[in-house]
Amino acid sequence: MNDNHFKFSPAVIGLPLFFVLFLWIVYWIQIRFDFDFYKNGIYPRDLSGLQGVLFSPFIHENLEHLYNNSIPLLVLLAALQFFYPKQTFGVIGYGILFSGLITWIIGRENYHIGASGLIYVLVTFIFFKGIQTRYYRLVALSLSVILLYGGMIWYVFPKVDQSISWEGHLAGFITGFGLTLYYKTPEYTKPIVYDWQKADFDPDTDPFMKHFDENGNFVNTEIPEEEKEIISTYFNSDVLVNYSIRKSDDSDEKS
DSSP states (O other), X not given: OXXXXXXXXXXXXXXXXXXXXXXXXXXXXXXXXXXXXXXXXXXXXXXXXXXXXXXXXXOOSSHHHHHHHHHHHXXXXXXXXXXXXXXXXXXXXXXXXXXXXXXXXXSOSSOBOSSHHHHHHHHHHHHHHHHHHTOHHHHHHHHHHHHHHGGGXXXXXXXXXXXXXXXXXXXXXXXXXXXXXXXXXXXXXXXXXXXXXXXXXXXXXXXXXXXXXXXXXXXXXXXXXXHHHHHHHHHOOOOOXXXXXXXXXXXXXXX
């Protein structure tokens, strides 16, 4: 696989725009009709709170909360769709599902809402998968992501900010890393295959190998006339080359 694997498509722009637009529509419905969507978030270890596994990424507390999640989603979803098109919908779907379930298991008894868990899934997946592939373009993408969003790592720890769901961030981090192990990406560099490794290689007709016997010993064979003409054509020259030789000081002293 080579660089042709990365091809621009309308989905690179359309997917993140549609996803973020949907978040804003949900928020508009919430404030326009005074719906209380908060209770549709994840409420840990409660059966009714399981609905939040699917709904919580689309629910936000206020405009600032929504805006802060929208920009990273636009960037990360576009990068995911361009560099990992075959894994995109799986990463999003499984990322929402498993990060939500982990949050439901380990979270505090409060409603957990927002798309930040999915953002942690995307950041973690793009970073670790790029490092795992060892392909220079994807490694560069990993480094770019960590430069932009590397500071997010502090928010997977408790007591940084009690108003932030660090459990959801940690769940997204775990899920994103797990998905890098689940999804196998193709090899991006082909191994070098030498002529003698090919199935149709015949050592008896190879001009180099015929100078060796079956034990690898050199055999001083006579060069055919046609090969001599080829050698003469390539290595004979009318250009005069002068070499200058300078004796070392030690040799001058001895002489």
